[in-house]
Amino acid sequence: MVTLEHVTKTYQKKNIGLEDVSVHIAPGEFVSIVGQSGSGKTTFAKLVIAEEKADRGKIIVGGWDITHVRHHAIPTLRRQIGVVFQDFKLLPKKTLFENVAFALEVAGQSTKRIASVVPQLLKIVGLEQKMDRFPDQISGGEQQRVVIARALAHRPKLLVADEPTGNLDSINAQEIIALLQKINEFGTTVVLVTHNREIVNMLKKRVITLDHGHVIADQRAGKYLL
Amino acid sequence: MTTLWRMIKFGYQNFWRNIWLSLVTVLIVMLNLFLMSVVMGVNVVGQQTLIAVKQKVNLSVFFLPTISEQRVGEIGKELALKPEVASVKVTTRAENLQRLKNDPRYGSLVKSAVAELGENPLGASLEIKAKTLDGYATIAGYLRDKKYADFIDPRNGIVADNLQANNLLATIVHRIELAAAWLIVFFGLIALLMIFNTIRVNIYTQREEIGIMKLVGASDAFVRGPFVVTSIMYGLLASVLTTILLVPLLTFANPYFNQFFAGYSVDVLGYFQGHLLIILGLEVAVGCGLAMLSSLLAIGRYLRV
Secondary structure: OEEEEEEEEEOHHHOEEEEEEEEEEOOOOEEEEEOOOOOOHHHHHHHHOOOOOOOEEEEEEOOEEOOOOOHHHHHHHHOOEEEEEOOOOOOOOOOHHHHHHHHHHOOOOOHHHHHHHHHHHHHHOOOHHHOOOOHHHOOHHHHHHHHHHHHOOOOOOEEEEEOOOOOOOHHHHHHHHHHHHHHHHOOOEEEEEEOOHHHHHHHOOEEEEEEOOEEEEEEOOOOOOO | OHHHHHHHHHHHHHHHHOHHHHHHHHHHHHHHHHHHHHHHHHHHHHHHHHHHHHHHOEEEEEEOOOOOHHHHHHHHHHHHOOOOEEEEEEEOHHHHHHHHHHOOOOHHHHHHHHHHHOOOOOOOEEEEEEOOOOHHHHHHHHHHOHHHHOOEOOOOOEEEEOHHHHHHHHHHHHHHHHHHHHHHHHHHHHHHHHHHHHHHHHHHHOHHHHHHHHHOOOOHHHHHHHHHHHHHHHHHHHHHHHHHHHHHHHHHHHHHHHHHOOOOOOOHHHHHHHOHHHHHHHHHHHHHHHHHHHHHHHHHHHOOO
């Protein structure tokens, strides 16, 4: 599903994001990308969703070589990848329904389809009863669940979650991880970028550990090493 | 079609979410469109005046009293065949005398002169209109030819009525046109900058929404489209309101115009009413054109997709 071959990404002032990283993530896998701050976790996520471009190497997502993806092709790529961020990125003036519908609206989906799909998505994340509420009327955990519902709107084969539990308490964090696991069980590849030791150890799934832009460990059923 | 409709919907939302900014922008664009209309109006009035004065330009040729009206008529027919001549009108001796008698400046003097002489001292005359203003000089050239010169009154036989006034007016109108062109560019530039700045502010206030749009796979056109729609709304609203505003204003000013142009067929309100659709179309084209241009410039400069 995701392949990085000798990928290097350097920022200004020779600040290394990733250096000569080679990783292969198979379809249907649940992979945690862990590491301390500045280890290159977020760079990894940004390269996969084409928010950044690699200086060297090759990136393949879903069989599509996105190393030199053209600007106009990025929206098509993004519709195949669900993205969840730590800071939710919900629109405060839109209801939960409208926030999820927004992803389908910008993709040109019909109003009829949106009306049928959005309640289903909100049901998956357990918020079908609150679809008319606004983001500031629900908890942080619920907000993150709305973001996951929105990320699933295009039925992506890959879900990239960059620190999805970073702003949540442990109970809400557990719920979000359980939801991601459920999504993974339905066949979606999940790439979880996190520095939450508890969660990584609990998952007992594949763990790729990054340090200063290098892969220092890749365990099949790993633990948080650092 | 659904995408276009949604872009219009989002553009409409942009307009209402920043309603005060939108209103101020529309007002300033309106003011500039109004000033552009006034400048264009002055230009039109100048042109209309020029046309009205041109209609009053003619060449009067006064023949000696000894030349028969029949001969004058023949000369008139000969001249009418010349390519520069638009029309020739023969005025008889009696008509010329009557015209002078009716003139309050000369009436009594003429009457007493006729009484003393016992006959009409005036000859017949021709009133010649040329097709173009340049034609008058050529026609005057024909009349100075020996063929006709001996029949024409040597003192003030050839009089070019209103020609000098017309030439002066043409120079003034030309200068007004030039100044108007520069003023229109100037006001257009202000409107352009105003919309440019508003779209810049809109982009700034909606940067979060734009980021999310990109995140969930919105195309570049879908991200940019609503801003273009918003700016078109500014241009459209400003141009329609400007045209509506011109109606009571011209109705109010029309009597003053008529007073000023007394004796000339210059009707500003009539011109406006007769060309209402063209004026509205022009206002909308200029308003929306400027709006689209400025929004595209602002989007290109500030919206990174």
